[in-house]
């Protein structure tokens with residue numbers, strides 16, 4: 094397809110290289126994530142293929158792609174939960190896995206990972222402790238975070254009694270209890286009602302304006318357009334990256350969904 098580099102104006106045809114929005118790098122600040130040829134194989138399956146990602150401080154980076162394209166596997170390597178087969182991932186300039194960095198990261202997994210036989214409060218305490226907080230710190234933050242996810246009235250309820258969306262909201266609260274510098278959210282708004290999704294996104298924008306960095310995956314394309322930068326991943330490879338408007342413009346489409354389909358077709 095024909096592309097024009099928005100940085101130097103060079104026109105060209107991009108087929109196999111990643112379409113890259115140079116203007117998205119104008120405000121280069123502190124790099125939070127850097128991956129170099131990051132790859133993960135499961136037997137013969139290449140789940141993540143030579144991924145080169147750069148995420149700057151304060152960015153809301155949306156990693157988008159179809160089911161099985163490697164988003165969660167990438168995220169798990171960025172949390173230090175999976176070791177790369179080759180290449181490396183750095184977060185805050187440290188090669189992962191690195192214990193010291195973990196307390197700066199908040200991770201909300203795709204599958205809601207909260208303890209069903211415990212109360213909402215007990216879960217918050219447990220996750221706070223895992224992230225190295227003491228009891229006083231947890232008590233101080235708990236009220237705020239449970240109010241934000243609208244679970245303050247359910248504080249002493251068993252998690253098994255909560256609805257699916259409520260469990261998801263609790264999982265988000267647990268990932269944010271220690272106010273991490275880097276928040277990794279794997280489909281945080283699945284099963285969350287539209288009103289609360291809007292509240293979440295307003296909050297993500299506030300966090301970003303305070304210099305917090307967010308990496309998010311979502312299948313809701315209307316949400317993805319709120320990201321400061323988007324990376325399209327397909328079969329484990331990054332096929333395009335840039336500001337949402339750039340990607341739409343380059344593909345002459347009106348939505349990120351259409352943009353992805355155009356780019357995916359180009360590759361077939």
Ligand SMILES: Nc1ncnc2c1ncn2[C@@H]1O[C@H](COP(=O)(O)OP(=O)(O)OP(=O)(O)O)[C@@H](O)[C@H]1O
Pocket residue numbers: 135138140158159160161162163164165166167203
């Ligand atoms: N532990 C594992 N062992 C074997 N294969 C795995 C493992 N984890 C993931 N995979 C495979 O790696 C590929 C990428 O999976 P991944 O979960 O990263 O996709 P995804 O982009 O997050 O998809 P979704 O949108 O459905 O969440 C898939 O083919 C999946 O089956």
Ligand SMILES: [Mg+2]
Pocket residue numbers: 164165166203279
């Ligand atoms: Mg996933």
